[in-house]
Amino acid sequence: MTDFRDRHEGFRSQVPPEVREHMGAARAEMRKGFETFLPAEFFEHRDTARREMLLAWRGVIDAAIGRMDERKARP
Structure with a gap:
């Protein structure tokens, strides 16, 4: 940063x-x-879409962390 x-x-x-x-x-x-x-629905839709994208990235990051943890757990 x-x-x-x-x-x-x-x-x-x-x-x-x-x-x-x-x-x-x-x-x-x-x-x-x-x-x-712009109608209020535009901003609601934008915020919902932004939230969905952030949740998707959270899933990607969680999966990557899970793979890292699995590799560490292997003997």
Whole structure:
């Protein structure tokens, strides 16, 4: 995770804090704008789909851990 932060530190040092604040505010306003013309069902469906994907990845990770544990248990 620190690698991600290191890669973006150059961006932070080159862009003034006021610009970053403006970008954050613009992003928040854009999200509010989406909420005005997209139906609530869209966001419910998006959240459900995101949850299903996370559960699928959990299954993949659990299976990989299970295989690792099985290999350790072998003599």
